[in-house]
Amino acid sequence: MKEISVIGGGSWATALVKILAENKIRVYWYLRRQMQVEAITRERRNPDYINFAKLDTDFIEASTDLDYILSKCQHLLFVVPSAHLPTVCQQIDPQKMEDKIIISSIKGTVGLDNLLPSAYLAKIFSLLEVNQGIIAGPCHAEEIAAGRKTYMTVCATNQVLRTALSEAFASNYIQICESEDLLGVEYAAIYKNVVGLVCGMAKGMNYGDNFIAVLVSNAIYELEILLTALGIDSPRIGSSSYLGDLLVTSYSEHSRNRTFGVLIGQGYNVEQTKDTMSMVAEGYTATKGLHDMATERGLNLPILNTAYRILYNYMPVKTEFKLLERSMI
CATH class of the missing domain: 1.10.1040.10 (N-(1-d-carboxylethyl)-l-norvaline Dehydrogenase; domain 2)
Incomplete structure (x- = not known):
């Protein structure tokens, strides 16, 4: 994996972007506020979340244009609060998601049907399980930002996707545990x-x-x-x-x-x-x-x-x- 689009601008999204950019993965990053985009580009930090974490912006392009960010990569990583996921998905044309591989790192049920985030994304965008993955803990964004030893779980039934995600996130302080147990x-x-x-x-x-x-x-x-x-x-x-x-x-x-x-x-x-x-x-x-x-x-x-x-x-x-x-x- 050489590039990925990330949707979400909170602390966990920032931590994941930090790892990817450190590993020289090109990140196209969707953020809701232009002020946030400008600050990240100018100061190499997210002003709103874990702002002590320095980001390698040589490998990050931040934008408030969701369509643009989605169009750049085959791999998409959703890292938004579960309550906000429907609002984000309503802005996306499902026809533009047909060939996408979607990874989620969202820790809450979605909507009145209490769907898992992965199940909600699969329903909205008609995804096959083979094109889905999950990033899970145990880890806190603050410790990743500080470069402390962390174990991260990568889930996918697709071995090729698991391997790609493992290679994208593994580092000298990130140990990857692979799982098929979505x-x-x-x-x-x-x-x-x-x-x-x-x-x-x-x-x-x-x-x-x-x-x-x-x-x-x-x-x-x-x-x-x-x-x-x-x-x-x-x-x-x-x-x-x-x-x-x-x-x-x-x-x-x-x-x-x-x-x-x-x-x-x-x-x-x-x-x-x-x-x-x-x-x-x-x-x-x-x-x-x-x-x-x-x-x-x-x-x-x-x-x-x-x-x-x-x-x-x-x-x-x-x-x-x-x-x-x-x-x-």
Whole structure:
């Protein structure tokens, strides 16, 4: 792979662009704001997200012209919040996507049907699975920006695509783990954001490490129940793309979902928390999407249920955690 178009201008998109440009992959980068494009071109930094990361703009062309960016490459990487994906896709002519290979790195369900991002993209653009890939964790944009050792998961059923993505993203500080488990890795990436929220709530209410350790161990059990109910056979729960991603989101101070939860635990309501944070916490919308799916299947997932009742039924966080304590094993 010599070039790729990237759609999305947040912290995670910026981190991925940084890696690609360092590896001398030509990046055509779609951003919504002209100010952002000009600042990146002039200062070699994204002024809005992880602005301490220096970008090699010799290999980056940024633009607010979505059609132009899409026309430049066969490989497209979507890195937008799940709630914004439909708006972006509505601007794209499906006929222009017929020969494209689409990679997504989006960690939330999409629309009222609670579709996986990959499933939504496949539906909108009539994609075959062989032309899709996923970039997943466990990794935080801030540590990639700082050049810290990171393990990244590349998923695709197409071996040629897996190899191309692995070569594009591997570096002296990025270790690539390859997988064919598109569904499992994508659902795990969504669920772990919910767990990050709940761990943040616990932290915000001054629960200690002892309780949070039990909370995370129960979350691993819940994830296994969810994946089994969704028909995903024998997932490697202990692998970095499952357990590793869940752990880093639950414990890291870089986790925006954990930060969102901390504020809720400290007494902020949802709207106040959204106003306080400058970045999207995917776990908020993921909570509703996964809760709807679990309810349809008759699943009892106490951690997920707790998050839903606090965020969407506006139940008192302290009361809900007292109930949650009783369900922990």
